Amino acid sequence: MSKSQYHHGSVRQDLVAAALEALKTEPYDAISLRKISRSIGISATAAYRHFESKSDLMCELAATGRAMLAQHLAQRSDRLAHLGKAYLGFATGNPNLFGLMCQSAAPFSSGKSDAISRQCMQLVPGNPGDPATATLVVGFEAWALAHGLARLVLEGQIDIAAAEKVLDGYAERNTGGTQRNSDLGAANKWR
Incomplete structure (x- = not known):
């Protein structure tokens, strides 16, 4: 790295990119x-001028991973099943980063995680007058299901095809059949 890069403040970003x-x-x-x-x-x-410890770097990586996941979901999720498959695809395509995101001391309830839950809730038909109940619950259920399936796939407990079938069934049951998914796996850029 040249001195000019260092003095222009790219060291922190370079450390994150390298990690x-x-x-x-x-x-x-x-x-x-x-x-x-x-x-x-x-x-x-x-x-160490940019990160006090390895833990600080790991928290930054986890936050970066959550931002990447939120962006990935925003680009690929026009249907509930697509959202779950995009989440699953990100996790299986980035297993070490996803593992860090799940283990990080930085809370998963950050603003980026809120963006993920909002994306889930926007795809679930609900009572517009009561957004804090059914839609919220189903949105978090969808997120929890996708997250749990991703962990099971990463641990080798189930294969990705089985996880995708579960996501399709969940979407079918919770959207009244309006969210059919004809392009299985299309959202899985990360695999």
Whole structure:
């Protein structure tokens, strides 16, 4: 890394980008701030000017992952089954990042997670006069189901085809049959 990049403030972003790249092949607990620093050509001392600890970097990565997930869902979710499959596709396409997001000390109830739950709720027909009840419950059910299925797939307990069938059935039951999904797996860019 050149000195001009460092002085222009890109070190923090470079550390995050390098750590995200490392998460493609390594679990989050195998990543060290020192190793990430070396990968972008800076000293560990320089890295600690941007992150006080590995934990701080991991929290930043988890927040970045949630933002990536929210963006992924926003681009691919016009139907409830698509939303679940997009969530599943993100998790299986980014297993180490997803694992970090689930284990991070940074709360999953951040603004990005709120965006995810809003996306779920917008796809569920409900009583417009009572958004805090049925629609909210079904929205969180959909999120919990997709999250649980993603974890089961990542743990090798079920295969992705079975998870997608469960998501299709759930969407069918909770949208009155109006959310048929003819393009199974189309949302799974991440796999």
